[in-house]
Amino acid sequence: MTTPVWIAGVGMTPFGRHSGRSVSDLTRWAVTDALRDCGATTGALDAAFFGTATQGALEGQHMIAGQIALRATGVQGIPVVNVENACATGASAFALAVNQIRAGAAEVALAVGVERMNVGDPERTMAVFDSAYDVSDPDALTRTLLELGGAVDEPDLGRRSIFMDIYAALARNHMRLYGTTQEQLAAVAAKNHDHAAANPRAHYRRRMTVAEVLAARRLSYPLTVPMCAPVTDGAAAVVVCSEAGLRRLGDGARSARVEVLAAVMGTGTDRDPRGFEGHQSRMVSARAYEQAGVGPDDVDVAEVHDATAFGEILQTELLGLVPPGEGGPAALRGETSLGGRVPVNPSGGLESKGHPIGASGLGQIFELTEQLRGTAGPRQVDGARIALAENGGGFHRGEEAVTSVIILRGA
Numbered sequence: 112m113t114t115p116v117w118i119a120g121v122g123m124t125p126f127g128r129h130s131g132r133s134v135s136d137l138t139r140w141a142v143t144d145a146l147r148d149c150g151a152t153t154g155a156l157d158a159a160f161f162g163t164a165t166q167g168a169l170e171g172q173h174m175i176a177g178q179i180a181l182r183a184t185g186v187q188g189i190p191v192v193n194v195e196n197a198c199a200t201g202a203s204a205f206a207l208a209v210n211q212i213r214a215g216a217a218e219v220a221l222a223v224g225v226e227r228m229n230v231g232d233p234e235r236t237m238a239v240f241d242s243a244y245d246v247s248d249p250d251a252l253t254r255t256l257l258e259l260g261g262a263v264d265e266p267d268l269g270r271r272s273i274f275m276d277i278y279a280a281l282a283r284n285h286m287r288l289y290g291t292t293q294e295q296l297a298a299v300a301a302k303n304h305d306h307a308a309a310n311p312r313a314h315y316r317r318r319m320t321v322a323e324v325l326a327a328r329r330l331s332y333p334l335t336v337p338m339c340a341p342v343t344d345g346a347a348a349v350v351v352c353s354e355a356g357l358r359r360l361g362d363g364a365r366s367a368r369v370e371v372l373a374a375v376m377g378t379g380t381d382r383d384p385r386g387f388e389g390h391q392s393r394m395v396s397a398r399a400y401e402q403a404g405v406g407p408d409d410v411d412v413a414e415v416h417d418a419t420a421f422g423e424i425l426q427t428e429l430l431g432l433v434p435p436g437e438g439g440p441a442a443l444r445g446e447t448s449l450g451g452r453v454p455v456n457p458s459g460g461l462e463s464k465g466h467p468i469g470a471s472g473l474g475q476i477f478e479l480t481e482q483l484r485g486t487a488g489p490r491q492v493d494g495a496r497i498a499l500a501e502n503g504g505g506f507h508r509g510e511e512a513v514t515s516v517i518i519l520r521g522a
Contacts, residue, residue: 113402114213116371117357118519119364120149120350123477126465127314128229129344134166134176135183138225141346141470142184145221149350149364153185156350157217160192160207162200162224163469164504168239169230180225195469197243197504198418199376200224201347202472202515206374208351218356224474225346226467236342240272243505243512255509256280259384271330274418275339277506279331282421284385286333288436291424293333295439297324299420300338300462302448307459309489314343314465338420343465347473349480369483372403372497373518384509391514392429392501399516400431405497407431410453410518412482412492413499414475416511417460423447426501427455430516449490457482457490472502472515483521496521 122144124137138161146152161177172179177191196203201224208220228236244252252273260280285291301321307313319337327335357365377395387393400406407430415430417423424438432453433441441447447455458464458478461471479498481487498519505512 114215115354116209116212117352118349118369118371118476118480119352119357119360119367120145120151121348121477121480122146122148123312123347123474124345125312126343126345126467126474129227130229132227132344134163134170134225134227135180137227137344137346138180138223139184141225141348142181142186142221142223145348145350149360149367151219151350151360151364155219155360156186156189156221157219158190158208158211159186159221159223160194160204162194162204162222163226164195164197164200165226165228165239165468168242169228169235186221196513198416198466198468199472199502199504199513199515200469201474202500202502202517203376203513205349205473205476205517206376206515208349209371209374212351212353212356218359219350219352221348221350222473223346223348224470224472226469227344228342228467229344237272240274243274245507255384259284259509274506275330275334278419278421279334281425282333282419285421285425291436291439293325294321295424295443296333296338296420297321298439298442299417299423300324302442303417303456303460303462304337306449306457306490307463310459310464313459313463314341315459315463334419334421338462340418340461340466343467345465345467345470345474347470347477349473349476367484368522369480370520370522371517372405372520373399373516375399375402376513376515378513379507379510381508387429387435390429391510392426392503395514396430396501396516399518403518405518409497410499411495411497412457412479413453413455413501414458414460414478415455415501416503417456417462418466420462423455423460430499430501449492454492457487457492472500475500475502476517479519483519
């Protein structure tokens with residue numbers, strides 16, 4: 112029988128621009144809030160897993176980032192493990208913390224993710240994304256994108272991450288296969304901007320219509336700027352524990368606990384990138400559903416990796432939340448909006464809540480914990496009991512280099 116693992120405390124800074132705050136400042140903020148949430152101090156922690164993807168490139172702190180940032184928070188003496196897994200960094204830190212508990216190596220563990228990406232040099236910030244694919248063979252990326260999305264004759268559309276071109280090629284492939292439209296992409300973006308307006312921690316809180324999304328500045332066809340995640344600073348932290356850990360933390364943690372049913376990760380395989388047979392999101396989610404003892408129809412609310420609006424369309428299909436090819440139409444019909452059949456990204460998602468890479472996966476856990484506790488305010492999904500988070504990172508041979516699927520249940 113699998114050892115039960117519980118989320119006892121969560122903390123998250125507002126996502127946005129944090130000029131004047133350091134990585135240590137943001138870490139302290141999120142960790143302090145997570146510990147306060149479960150009525151604990153740093154002395155209750157047996158281990159910590161610290162995630163950041165860009166601090167080395169942007170600040171030169173290539174090693175011992177967690178030991179430095181967490182020492183400033185008061186975490187000392189315990190094992191601290193540094194984690195980097197591209198955009199899945201925070202989710203990876205969470206999975207490691209959960210496995211530490213399940214292995215019996217700790218009773219209380221901390222997962223924290225942080226990023227300070229707005230460092231006053233946009234060119235340097237954009238350059239960090241160039242290390243999230245195989246840098247030894249850049250021509251392979253070009254060939255893959257041409258195979259997926261064909262050649263597109265566009266003028267220079269300005270500065271953007273290479274991942275916007277990647278997502279655009281993936282979207283064009285999906286449009287060819289299923290007839291997905293740019294209007295459907297805009298419907299996803301408009302929905303998420305609407306959700307974020309009710310989230311006080313979101314980077315962007317301005318509602319947008321489908322027409323406004325379509326009329327915005329183009330990035331790489333079919334994407335426009337509001338369909339894409341911004342460059343964001345922020346941090347999020349989660350305290351997980353065993354039953355013994357819950358007893359140590361006390362009644363407050365027990366009353367607010369959320370159960371971790373599954374925390375599954377996987378890496379892509381060699382396959383035809385133009386189709387979805389064997390796509391790792393499909394494979395990883397199947398393992399997660401089996402481990403959790405639930406299915407897609409049981410999911411009440413989901414946070415998925417929408418670095419672009421197309422990402423949400425694709426992932427809702429691969430996770431089985433909607434049938435293949437129905438991600439876009441479902442968004443247009445309102446099925447994935449608050450009040451719909453299966454609300455997706457009630458936080459506003461990466462497009463609007465923001466995408467501080469190392470913190471994004473844990474930001475999803477923060478949102479879903481609030482949903483399962485019934486404390487999400489105007490974003491609350493009525494009766495939410497089963498929640499799913501999907502988080503992907505990097506790009507390799509036609510899909511994300513790593514995918515995480517986490518399934519939670521309200522106590």
